[in-house]
Every structure is written in C-alpha cells, then in structure tokens.
Amino acid sequence: MNNFIVIKNGLCLTLDSAGRSGYFNIILKGNKIFDIDYNNELKRDEDILKKYPDSEIYDASEKLIIPAFFNSQKNSSYILADYYVDGNTFDNINTNVSLELIDKYFLSDANREDLLNMLSISYTKSVLNGEFFINETSKYISAEIVRSNLLSEFPVKPEIILTVYDNYISDYCLGINKFHCIGLREEEDLNNYSLSSLKKALQRGNKRAIIEILQTTNSSEKLKSLFGKTFIKVLADNELLNNSVIISNPVYINNEELNLLSENGVNLIFCPTDINKLSKQEIDYKKIFSKEFRIVIGTGITGKSIFSELRFLKSRIGITNISNENLLRLVTVNPAELFGISNICGTIERNKIANLIMFDLADIRSMLNIPDPTPEYISGFIIENLDNKYISDVIIKGSYLLKNYTTDRIEHKKLMEINKQLSSLIFSLGRYQEFKEKYKMRERVNEISLNSSSNRQKEEMLIQSNNDDISFYEGELTPDSEFRIIGSYKPDILSSDLKDSSEETLLKEEYTDIVKEINNFENGLLIFDNAELKQSANDSGGQNEDPLFEARREVKTPTKRLFFDDSGGESNLVESNLTSENSKEIPETKNEDKEIIYKKDKLKFGFDEEIN
Structure with missing residues (x-):
C-alpha cells in the first residue's frame, strides 16, 4: 500500500527517548510511520489533502494512541485447557496425566490440523489484544512446522519468533537466518556438556537464550548438588551471563545471585500470573526492580493477555519508585531492545514500523480529563483505568487489523465454531470426568486418613497424659472385640x-x-x-x-x-x-x-x- 493514511486529532504517547506526548497527527505510508505532525499544523482536511494527495484521513478524536505490545513469552499449548492447568505448580505441571495426554495428541503429526487451528485462535486473540509481537515457547512447534513455514499462513497473525528446545530446529533456523531463541527448561538435561553447547550456539548467530530454571521448589539445591556451586555461578563459569541470556521467572534466587545477574547485564522475563498460580514462593518484585535489569513480561502458560499481565504486575508491585511510564516500557521499549529490533519497533517515531493500538476514550468510564497530558500521567491512566475491551483499533505493519472494533480479516463465526470443537476435544482428551471422580475419591480418602491419624494422636496423648483435668475423649469407634477405657467423665462441679x-x-x-x-x-x-x-x-x-x-x-x-x-x-x-x-x-x-x-x-x- 503506497497511499498515505493520516491519523489526526489523537492523543499520542510516543514513549520515545524525548518523552513526547500530546495531540499529534501521524502519517503512515506503506508499513512505516512516514512523519509525525508534532505541532498539529494539519488541522483541516484541506491542509492534509494538499500535502498528502489521495490520503486516507482517519479522525482519532477521543482515541489514545500508543505503540503496540510485545508478548515476550507466550506458551499456547494450554490456552483451551485451563481446567487441567489450575491447581498445578511448577513442581508437578510436567507430570500431570491429563496434560500429558493432551501433549501426546498435539505432538502427533496426524493431528497437525487441530494444532494449527488452536494456534490460529491463540494468535487471533493476541492481535485483538494489541499484541503485534509474540515469542512462542510451546513445545508443540515441531521441525516440520518450522520447515514448512506453516505459522506464516494464518490470515491474522502477529510477528512470531520461536523459542526452540531442539538443536536440530535451532540449526535449521540459523541456516535460513531466522532469529530465534534457544530454550533450556529441563533440569534433568543440565550438565556441563549442555551448557557448553548453549554457549557455542549463542556465538554462532543472532539469537537469544531463555533459561527457564530456578522455578521449582528444590531446583537450587539440586543444581548445587549436581555442580557443587549455585547455578548462577555455573552460568558465570561457562560465560553465559551476558545480555544475550534471559532468565525466566527466577523464583528461587538469592540477593547475591541477583547482584551477579545485574552486574553482567542479564535480562529477566516475568509472567506474573504464572508466578502467582504455579509458584510456591512469591517474588520480591520491589527488590528486583530496584536493581539495574532490563525486564520484560509475558503471558506464559496461564496469562490471558499481555496488557492484563501488566496491570496485574502493577498491583503486585504496589507503591515503588518505578514510574508508570517505565512499567509501560516493559511491554514496548524493553522487549524491542532485548530482541534487537529497537531501531524499527517499540516507540512511535518517524521511519519505524507502524505498529499501533488505539484505546477508545469516548466511554464515560474511560474519559481522560487532564489539562496537561504528560507521559507519566497518561501511562498511569492507561494501566489503572483501561483494559482490553477499550482497544478499538489495531494497526500492524501499517494495515488495519481492527478498526473501530470491527474487522473483515477475522472470520469470527468460523473461529468460534473451531474453538468450541477444540475445547470439547481437549476436554475429552484429558479425561476430565474420570479424573475428577478419582481426585474426589482421593480427597475423601486423604480426609478420612487425616482424621484417623489425628484421632490416634489424640488417643495416644490422652493415654500417656497424667493430667487429671482430661475428662472426656471423643474418638473413633473401636471394634467389637476390643474394649478400652481411655477416659472418664467428670462433671464440671469439681472445677x-x-x-x-x-x-x-x-x-x-x-x-x-x-x-x-x-x-x-x-x-x-x-x-x-x-x-x-x-x-x-x-x-x-x-x-x-x-x-x-x-x-x-x-x-x-x-x-x-x-x-x-x-x-x-x-x-x-x-x-x-x-x-x-x-x-x-x-x-x-x-x-x-x-x-x-x-x-x-x-x-x-x-x-x-x-x-x-
């Protein structure tokens, strides 16, 4: 598309290095931002058409325009299996029987069509939520899918990079000069050889390493027992503490290790909902944000959208010295720098790719009434007052995917029918009803066992006690063949x-x-x-x-x-x-x-x- 699109009268938060915000006119040409009228000189349509003939004029009055979001870690494997994920932790999610049955189905080449339909649903939701960039970490992405370039065939999709856990796929991506991340998530596979291979892989091309370790309860002790020192020091010994390395959700990490990561420029990814639901220990966000880190966030396994993750993180951090503008940079500027594309994405500036989202401010619940729209105030207003339902427009690479809440690029009825069918399929794959009854039975057995154990303890305490004030014991029934006097009743008059x-x-x-x-x-x-x-x-x-x-x-x-x-x-x-x-x-x-x-x-x- 070579014609101009002029977006006028919109309140714009650029998040650029100059910290500009205000009512600007944005001129798009092709897939890029051609120019920005910071002085608001193009007030009338006649002035716009005179300078940019045949341009499409879009009035963004009562709209708030910001750069589109990055989702730095998204796992699409279980987007339709919430009921199987709930109740699990980082410790046991990989051994959940229902999830293993679902994995087996979608990893089979015979079921690739169902897998692609599920990914299509996942990416369509991402786009409608203003996410133009996704780092996909699902283990369902096979070498054949990568070789066939099947992820590029979706009618609506964001920019997708992959985190791969297979050296073969990594070598293939490297051969076609495709940027990707190398994932390391299995503690059982960690040894000096695997770390040495990771180091060599990072040296061979433009890629990043995402290390999803230090999330389980005993991870620190197990790795220390294996290597004879803390895992962070092992990474340092293998020269794997640098700005190409990303540590994901480091739950079990001490202050000394955090300082070591910060000194070496290591990046951090947080998936706030995953940490809240799957971790047995909370993260001290205030301590981490007080250090010099490049931090980004993702939806992970359980998150619904990157914007909801940002708002949730804000609630978990509480009152800190971190500004609202810097929080908004976690999903825009920081990931653009992390993945090496800050020269073309992450802010609203001339010659950058036109990836924009607009919030609707026409609703009384979302009206912005301020005399001086500073970047900090606008950022705070976005995080604290808006949510996904106010995203009215999404522009990716200069093209409207959502315009005034409508789109002709998405077949809603078809996707909804596919979503319904896949949800029913996943429900049956995980054998929900069968395991539900088994879990209920196990809970009842455990409850009875606990009560019996508690009663036996009480009985033993009562028998062994010499305290005359113990006057009554109400315990389990004894069998017919056994009669024991384990207490005596004394009226309250004696006390x-x-x-x-x-x-x-x-x-x-x-x-x-x-x-x-x-x-x-x-x-x-x-x-x-x-x-x-x-x-x-x-x-x-x-x-x-x-x-x-x-x-x-x-x-x-x-x-x-x-x-x-x-x-x-x-x-x-x-x-x-x-x-x-x-x-x-x-x-x-x-x-x-x-x-x-x-x-x-x-x-x-x-x-x-x-x-x-």
Whole structure:
C-alpha cells in the first residue's frame, strides 16, 4: 500500500527517548510511520489533502494512541485447557496425566490440523489484544512446522519468533537466518556438556537464550548438588551471563545471585500470573526492580493477555519508585531492545514500523480529563483505568487489523465454531470426568486418613497424659472385640470455684467411688436403678445437672447386680436386686445354687440394643 493514511486529532504517547506526548497527527505510508505532525499544523482536511494527495484521513478524536505490545513469552499449548492447568505448580505441571495426554495428541503429526487451528485462535486473540509481537515457547512447534513455514499462513497473525528446545530446529533456523531463541527448561538435561553447547550456539548467530530454571521448589539445591556451586555461578563459569541470556521467572534466587545477574547485564522475563498460580514462593518484585535489569513480561502458560499481565504486575508491585511510564516500557521499549529490533519497533517515531493500538476514550468510564497530558500521567491512566475491551483499533505493519472494533480479516463465526470443537476435544482428551471422580475419591480418602491419624494422636496423648483435668475423649469407634477405657467423665462441679476448701475435698472424696476400674465380671456388675437416679435428680430441685453425682450422695450403694458372659448365644442378661443390708458385702454366686443362662455373644458398648 503506497497511499498515505493520516491519523489526526489523537492523543499520542510516543514513549520515545524525548518523552513526547500530546495531540499529534501521524502519517503512515506503506508499513512505516512516514512523519509525525508534532505541532498539529494539519488541522483541516484541506491542509492534509494538499500535502498528502489521495490520503486516507482517519479522525482519532477521543482515541489514545500508543505503540503496540510485545508478548515476550507466550506458551499456547494450554490456552483451551485451563481446567487441567489450575491447581498445578511448577513442581508437578510436567507430570500431570491429563496434560500429558493432551501433549501426546498435539505432538502427533496426524493431528497437525487441530494444532494449527488452536494456534490460529491463540494468535487471533493476541492481535485483538494489541499484541503485534509474540515469542512462542510451546513445545508443540515441531521441525516440520518450522520447515514448512506453516505459522506464516494464518490470515491474522502477529510477528512470531520461536523459542526452540531442539538443536536440530535451532540449526535449521540459523541456516535460513531466522532469529530465534534457544530454550533450556529441563533440569534433568543440565550438565556441563549442555551448557557448553548453549554457549557455542549463542556465538554462532543472532539469537537469544531463555533459561527457564530456578522455578521449582528444590531446583537450587539440586543444581548445587549436581555442580557443587549455585547455578548462577555455573552460568558465570561457562560465560553465559551476558545480555544475550534471559532468565525466566527466577523464583528461587538469592540477593547475591541477583547482584551477579545485574552486574553482567542479564535480562529477566516475568509472567506474573504464572508466578502467582504455579509458584510456591512469591517474588520480591520491589527488590528486583530496584536493581539495574532490563525486564520484560509475558503471558506464559496461564496469562490471558499481555496488557492484563501488566496491570496485574502493577498491583503486585504496589507503591515503588518505578514510574508508570517505565512499567509501560516493559511491554514496548524493553522487549524491542532485548530482541534487537529497537531501531524499527517499540516507540512511535518517524521511519519505524507502524505498529499501533488505539484505546477508545469516548466511554464515560474511560474519559481522560487532564489539562496537561504528560507521559507519566497518561501511562498511569492507561494501566489503572483501561483494559482490553477499550482497544478499538489495531494497526500492524501499517494495515488495519481492527478498526473501530470491527474487522473483515477475522472470520469470527468460523473461529468460534473451531474453538468450541477444540475445547470439547481437549476436554475429552484429558479425561476430565474420570479424573475428577478419582481426585474426589482421593480427597475423601486423604480426609478420612487425616482424621484417623489425628484421632490416634489424640488417643495416644490422652493415654500417656497424667493430667487429671482430661475428662472426656471423643474418638473413633473401636471394634467389637476390643474394649478400652481411655477416659472418664467428670462433671464440671469439681472445677467450679468453691468457697470452702473442706467442702471441695469432701465432694472429691465422695466422687471418687462413682467410676471404678472393672477387673472382671465374675461376680456381676453393680448398677443403680434408673428410677433412683431420676428420683435423686428431682429431689435436688434441678440445680445440679449431674444426676449421677446427686444419686451418689443420696444412694450410698447400688441396688442391682448385672451378670453377662462372652460364651456366645443371644442376649439374656440376669438382674438381681440387692438390699441395703447385703449390698455392702458381695456374696459369691455359686453355679449350683442358681443356674444362670448366658445368651449374650459379647458385651457391646455404645450400641442401642434392647435388653430383654
């Protein structure tokens, strides 16, 4: 396209080295920014057409124009598998069974069409969210896809570079002079040979190395055990601490190692949502931003858009000395410098590629009312008040991909149908329902196991304790064949405040006979009659809630004897009444005097069975 496009009356944040912002007119020609009218001399359409004949004039009144975004690390593998990713961590995400089944499907050449459809959905979303540049880190990108240049066939796509984890693909990209990144993410593959190979690869061409290590819980200790020193020092020994190296999400790193990285100009990538969802440890962003780093951000595995990641990072950092303008540079200027294209991208300047996004300020919720639109104030307004739904226009390489919220380059209905089909496919691939039931069952088993373990601990504590104040234990049921007295019930009256200590002593002495240790059942079990207990409680006037205690004070001796046996048979317990005269001295019951028939299989405590 050789005609001019003149974008007039828009509020522009250039993010250039001069820090310019204001209501400028931007003139596009082909895929580049031809000129910028900083003085707003082209006010009328007649003036524009006189200087740029046959130009297309676009009125950007109530629009805010900024450079398009970079997504410095995007993994498209699981964009439709959120429900399988949630709940995982950096420690176990690579061993998740459902995700392994999904990987197996999309890594197969037979399913390449489904893979390309999924990537098309991913990149279309990126473009609509204002991302013109993506560093794709998915392991699904095979050598055949790279050789066939299949990623260039999408109707709508951003500028894509690849992070490859295979030396063969890297050599192929190097052979065709294709810029790419070499990825290193498996701790098991780390050794002196792999690091030496990485060093040689960086020396052979224009590329970057992305090291996705120091994210798992024991990564630092494992690598120190392997190499005999910290991983950062190992990188230093292999001359891999320089501005061509990028450390991704360094969660487990100490201050000394951070200083070493900063001194050697190493770059950092943060994926804030990944760190929040997948990491077991938080990152001290304030400490890191206080050092001299070139920092960029990406969506990683779980992020939805680079703009939402930037806003989330702002909320995680809190109040710091970093300015809003510098935060916005994390997704524009910094990545352009990192990937070596700052001479053509990252800012709004003459002769740079026309990659622009516009925010709609016509909505009452997004209106900007300021007398002096400084870069810092505009940057803060963008981060704190706007989101993806206000992106009304996207221009990539001088061409509109989205104009006033509409586009003829995207087949929405077709993509939505593909999205629906792929979502259903991924749902079934990961065997969601099957594993959901298994996980629920495992949770129930773990809960029961924990409760049983907790009860056993309580029981052991109770048995071993010599503390007389322990009065009651409510634990698991014991089997029929085992009966243990693991506690005794004592009424609260013994712990109440008593004015007379002698009275307290008397009460305790009287109470000690209530619960007796049972040595054997040969002579029967002495019990109180229920009527006596009830009558005793009524006589007390209801002032004491413990009828057993009151009955003990009024009825000095039991009035019944209960016999039972474990010899087998059905229940037939024999009761014999005792008079107050013979209750003090328990006579031995002889089998020849009175035959007692035992039909009780076992004495079961805690079961509600009727005794005939």
